[in-house]
Amino acid sequence: AEEKGGPRFFVEAPSSDVERLSDEAGAERCIVAQMGGSSDSMRRLTQVSAGVAARECSGAEDVAVCGAPSGAFNLDATLWRELAEKPHAEHLWIVATYTPWCQPCKALLSQWRYWATGSLGSRTRFASLNCHANSELCTELDLPGQPLISVRYSGGDAQVHSAVAAWAELVDGSKDLLPGNWSFGEIKGLAVLLESLPDAFRPRSMPG
Secondary structure, three states, X not given: OHHHOOOOOOOOOOHHHHHHHHHHHHHHHHHHHHOOOOHHHHHHHHHXXXXXXXXXXXXXXXXXXXXXXXXXXXXXXXXXXXXXOOOHHHOEEEEEEEOOOOHHHHHHHHHHHHHHHHHOOOOXXXXXXXXXXXXXXXXXXXXOOOOEEEEEOOOOOHHHHHHHHHHHHHOHHHOOOOOOOEEEOOOHHHHHHHHOOOOOOOOOOOOO
C-alpha cells in the first residue's frame, strides 16, 4: 500500500518485544559485518544458526533455553565440526552446553548473552550446544552432564594458542572427569582467558 501512495500501518508492540527484536537484529548485523571472515560465510553461519534454533525451539515450553541467547550461535553436529575448518577455524570459539530443563544451564545462558554481545566486533565467538537436541554428538564427545564449557581454536595465532593452554591449566581440576579442553559451567576462568588474548580477539567490553 505504501508503494502505491497509501498510508503506512503500524502495530504497537510491548517494549520488551521491541528491545528483544532490536537486540537480535543488531547482533546479526554486527556478526555479519564486524567479525572476521567473509560476509558470505558469516551470513551462512548466521542463517544456519537461526535454522538450528527454529528446529530446537519448535514446540518448546521454555523458549528462553531451547536456543542460544542473542549474539551467540546455535550449534548442531555439522556446525560443531565446521569450527575446526576455515574460515571458522581462524576464530576463537567458546561453547556452552545445556539442556532445556537444567537450572544451572539457565543461569549460564543468562550470562552467555552478555559475554557474546561484548565480543561482537572481535574474533572471539560465543556459541551454545543443546545436548538434548544433539544427544548423539554430546555422547560422542563423552560429556557427562551439563552445563559445560569448551574453548576451541584451530587458527595460526600463537598467542591465542598460549591463552587457551593457560585456561586449560587453570581448569585443570576438570581433567579427571571431562575430555580435554572442557570445563564445568563456571565463567570465572573465562575472564582470565579473554584478558590474555591479542587485541583482535579481545572483547571490547566484558561484564563485571
